[in-house]
Amino acid sequence: QVTLKESGPVLVKPTETLTLTCTVSGFSLSNARMGVSWIRQPPGKALEWLAHIFSNDEKSYSTSLKSRLTISKDTSKSQVVLTMTNMDPVDTATYYCARILADSSGYFLFDYWGQGTLVTVSS
Amino acid sequence: DIQMTQSPSSLSASVGDRVTITCQASQDISNYLNWYQQKPGKAPKLLIYDASNLETGVPSRFSGSGSGTDFTFTISSLQPEDIATYYCQQYTTFGPGTKVDIK
Numbered sequence: 001q002v003t004l005k006e007s008g009p010v011l012v013k014p015t016e017t018l019t020l021t022c023t024v025s026g027f028s029l030s031n032a033r034m035g036v037s038w039i040r041q042p043p044g045k046a047l048e049w050l051a052h053i054f055s056n057d058e059k060s061y062s063t064s065l066k067s068r069l070t071i072s073k074d075t076s077k078s079q080v081v082l083t084m085t086n087m088d089p090v091d092t093a094t095y096y097c098a099r100i101l102a103d104s105s106g107y108f109l110f111d112y113w114g115q116g117t118l119v120t121v122s123s
Numbered sequence: 124d125i126q127m128t129q130s131p132s133s134l135s136a137s138v139g140d141r142v143t144i145t146c147q148a149s150q151d152i153s154n155y156l157n158w159y160q161q162k163p164g165k166a167p168k169l170l171i172y173d174a175s176n177l178e179t180g181v182p183s184r185f186s187g188s189g190s191g192t193d194f195t196f197t198i199s200s201l202q203p204e205d206i207a208t209y210y211c212q213q214y215t216t217f218g219p220g221t222k223v224d225i226k
Contacts, residue, residue, distance in 0.1 A: 037215075047167065049215040060215070063124065096166055106155040107173065108214050113166035 002026035004036070004097050004114035011120050012087050018119060022080040022097030029075040030055050035100035036080040037110060038071065040093040048093075052100055053080060089121045125149050127211055129218035135226045142198040144221045146189075146211035154190045155213055161220075162207045170209075171196065201225070 008020035022036055029036065037052035051061045051071040061069050070083045080097060095117050098110040126149040136142050146156065154174040159167040169178045171187035174194055184199045198205055206225055211218040 046219050047161075047210055047212075047217040049217065052215070062215075098166075106153060106214075108155065109157045109169060109172045110159075110167070110212070111169050111172075111178075113168070116166050 002099060002112045004099060004112060006095060006097050006114045006117040008095075008117055008119065010118060011122065013123050014088055014121060016087050018082075018084045018087050018091070020082045020084075020095055020097075020117065020119075022082075022114060024078045024080070024097075024099070027099065028055075029073050029078060029080065032056075033101060033103055035102065036073070037098050037100050038080075038082045039096045039098055039110070040091075041096070041116075042090075042093040045093075050084075050095075051082060054100070054102075087121045092119065092121045094118045125152060125213060125216055127213060127216050127218040129211055129221050131221060132219065133222040133224070135224045136201050137226045138201055138203060140201045142201050142205075142223060144196040144209055144211075144223075146194040146196065146218050148192045148194075148213055151191050152213045156187075156189065156194045157212045158185075158187055158196045159210045159212060160205075160207045161210065167210065198223075 003025050005023050035052050035054035038050040053059045053071045068085045073080045097114045099112040102108040128147045156174045158171040161167040170181050175187045186197045188195050208220045208222045210220045
């Protein structure tokens with residue numbers, strides 16, 4: 001059974017760097033056509049894709065946040081890590097990781113999601 | 124980047140009503156459009172993929188259609204457990220969501 005679980009701090013101070021870890025089970029990060037994405041949702045607002053990484057280490061970042069984000073994976077630990085620098089109160093959100101199924105034709109969906117972790121940015 | 128719009132932003136309907144949500148892409152996306160349901164305090168759940176394919180285990184009252192730039196999501200008979208916000212998604216872009224309530 002596929003599961004994803006986010007972990008990281010619940011509170012960070014402005015200007016600090018946020019590090020979130022997504023630990024997956026039930027599939028391998030080396031599976032072709034599969035990736036892991038980070039998606040966030042500010043309270044009461046819509047979903048916002050942040051970044052993703054695929055089995056071949058292909059990475060992609062949100063254009064608006066690219067300068068602040070780094071995504072990486074440790075296949076042996078079944079973990080995907082997202083770092084976001086220079087945190088601001090507007091970054092307060094629930095952060096989700098989700099499994100991606102995709103192929104070269106354009107098929108791209110998020111079929112399994114973690115429960116999410118609420119990160120609050122405040123001094 | 125492709126932009127996704129949804130309408131309405133919210134709706135209120137009675138149990139048993141047919142509910143329709145539309146999603147429009149800013150350019151042709153073929154049928155690469157997915158729909159998610161998010162209940163309060165929960166993670167989104169995939170309901171429909173590739174515009175019209177029902178994800179395994181999803182009740183048949185949910186359906187989707189469309190291609191190109193215009194897509195429709197339908198609940199044929201609204202149930203109390205369908206209270207949620209529904210999002211369309213294409214690649215890394217989500218629509219703004221449609222909140223569905225019971226009248």
